[in-house]
Amino acid sequence: MDELIDEDATGLAERLRAREFTQAELVEIFVRRIEVMNPALNFMTNTAFDRARSKAETIPLDAPFAGVPILMKDMIDIGGLPRTDGSRFMLKNVPERSVQYVEAVEAAGLNILGQTNVPEMASFIITNNDVFGATRNPWNPDYSVFSSSGGSAVAVSAGVVPMAHGTDGAGSNRLPPSATGIFGMKPSRRRMRSGEADGRHDVAKTNQMLSRTVRDSALAFSLTESFSGDPFPPVGYIAGPSDRRLKVGLIVDDGKLITTDPEISEAQRKVALLMQNLGHEVEETPWPVDANEMADAYAKFFGGKVGALKTAVEAASETPLMESGLLTRFLASNIEASAAVSAEDIAEGRAFLDRLEPVFAEVFRRYDVLLAPVAPVVAPPLFEHTPDELYTDELSRYVAARLKFTSPINFAGCPAMSVPLSWSADLGLPIGSHFIAAAGHDGLLYELAYELEEARPWRDIWAPFSLKYVPV
Template sequence: MHSGAVVGQNSVLVYIDGFLRRMKDRTMLSRRNFLKSSGTFLSTAALPSLSANTLLANAREPDDLVGYDATGLAGLIRSGQITQQEVVEVVARRIDALDPVLNFMTTRTFERARAKAGTIPLDSAFAGVPILMKDMIDVGGVRRTDGSWLLATNVPDKNVEYVDAVEAAGLNIIGMTNVPEFAGGFSTNNDLFGETRNPWNLEYSTMVSSGGAAAAAAAGIVPMVHGTDGAGSNRLPASVCGLFGVKPSRLRMLSGEANGGHDLTKTNQTMSRTVRDSARLMDLTEDKSGLLYPPVGFVEGPTSQRFRIGFIPDAPGIVDVSKEVAQAQKRVVRLLESLGHTVEEAQWPIDTEVFARYYPAYFATRMLPLKAMIENLTGVSVTQSKLLTGFQSSFAAKATETPAEEAERAEAYLATLPERFKALFTNFDLVLCPVMPIVGVLNSDFSPSEVYSSEIMRKRIGNLKFTGPVNFAGNPAMSVPLTWNSTDGLPIGSHFIAPLGGDRALYELAYELEQASPWGENWAPYSIKHVPI
């Protein structure tokens, strides 16, 4: 069990420090040298992507497993209707067919998955069903890049505790999914692997750092994917990709960090096509010690309890909630009321402008050790080193201008957020609000080469105003896919937040909403449902 410690700075610095020191004897640390040293670890950013017409022209036989969630696939394996090896091959074909168009993968671990297939106990919960992991967690012997040239050849020696639990649950890891560099961009796009495209509309982003994972699940590659959520990364991608995405309570889950601790804002869980898959994995990857919260266990279905739900139409500041998003949430309010829940309007407890001021000041201090590491070992400035994207290197350079007093004020302000949310739940069991104020973001709206500025950051944070504060507060939250067919062709998620430790209530409500407004047959145009493999 974990110690309960919260990591004060981004734990990836541990990897960067060790990796750079191993590379120190090289005469020049550059992206060119990283490519030369990477062996078979080749970037896909320069590879040609297939058009939709090419994809359809190369389609093969229909996939007989379309429509099964992970629990359903486990049942087929357990009953002998299909083998673990056969499921691995189906998923490998799905990846080969759709990744050239959507670009959701960073590392394929097909041979690893093939070696494990046939050895995974049939009485495990998922009995050998493949899963994709986000490229920001340690899987022993599998490359972890965090979307950066800086870690292009980084291979952790062993699993973290959370990954041990994922594998003990009977899931077979078949690859890693794309992320922005160090989760720092506002779209899943980086210099090493390129941009991930949304299966619902290729011109649109899958949003923040779990975007590669969300694209894979929305395309039906696997029914459930691993993700992390540090400011909305299991909820924003879930919203624009039509998935069920969960952020657990802070410290709820087993540690996903190499040192056994926990990041202040980041949690591990899933995005999935069904509630039951997510609920089952929650049970198998949560910390059962009960030191902080009673364990959730396996939530099997809805509750008869009727909830008092606070509805927050908007949080004034920076980016107003669009008419289409507002209408979508009002439809969800009507659905909740038809199910017997009490819904009353409430106010967002956070001043968006103040949050937007202190959010970058907090993270700027986390960039300083990284900047110092790179400059000490390369002998040039962080921007000259070319080891980070333009956005990250310019943010790191700008971080030195953040006064220490401003960083202290940021930490002090963000530390008040748990009490602000606690007060919100004095009168409500749960809260409903948008996942983000707009339906979606074009891929062209963000480039990794973009130069950081405070105004750009402020505008980006405007799209995180409903999700980011929840991470600092530590509350559990979920995005539920209840609205479809927006004018942009994207789904629109609905954001539910619970008090600290209230994860069970979210799952109970999610089951009820899934029954009342089934979403399982809503498939993206670029998915295995419509593109036979």
């Protein structure tokens, strides 16, 4: 068995500094883990083994992570490595330069070993695409892990790496962690170093790690956040819980768009009781966003983003979009449907999304944090829908329903986290708890995460299809 399986990235760095093993030896251990587990779970797109081997022993041991290998989501520019976004159209895309966030990851002493699977251009709720295939849940391979940081979540849950990178544009660093029993954090908007090639910040998407332990995520956060002070002063490294007691708003589902699974609602009520037992004040409160209006606004917003992609694909293939073969049927037909969205509709959708920031700001005048489900369902069956299907309004609502509690937070700019505190008796899958704080209050969430990790430890709870039980 892998004797290092129980170590998190912080612990591995400490052992590297103690010279219990070398960076090169650790790279080979992680390579072997990938070779053993990827054929069964399919969480990788590209490997960068030789790159990692060449960097081993060149990373200073006094760097915070001292050369610990990491996997990056295949949706961020890493100089010299392919970035496919899970799409046939992007297979030849090799960025020349790393974005600021990746530069900070490597400066922290993390050694990039490869990239993880995503749905094509993050366009669907199940991690599956026509190029690399479907990623399986290590708790039950017949189920998905949602999306879009699905490959990264599986790699961590299966014990391949203690920490992996994710991006979150509508829930991607919370949904897969919820379905795999790990910790996931979405920072405040503009909190982290830029993950975009032009150095700007996306209106919805942020970068941060998925991990088995809170301290790994907190340390990575402190090393990759922006130090500009615009719009928030740096948080720094949060090392443990706070004595501060919080006022918590427990979200009661309104049944709009989809009714939350009773098992999930009950799990959150039990977590609310845990919070009360820890001395926090909890009261029920309604979800402040109309899910039907959110679904409509998000569809219009998406319609305003894809015109350039349609043009690029048709120029590259010299054929109409649906005949190009460069995009999945789902994404191509979604783009075609979006062409019917008018400029007025797009503006209307964006106006609704822009109003979410003051809506949540008002909520956080009454509460320190909200406690809600991550998703209204535990996890989708792996092939409940596939990228070969044509886009329909019904399928659009299927996706929007599963983003009901996560996507509004991105447009509100708030930080949020998925904490693995419950498991489904029916499916045997994890159920995350979704904690949301006011914009800029990322540190408060980390303090709470440490407290919950201590109160209900999850680090030693392993998926059946993980390296805890599979010999390497």
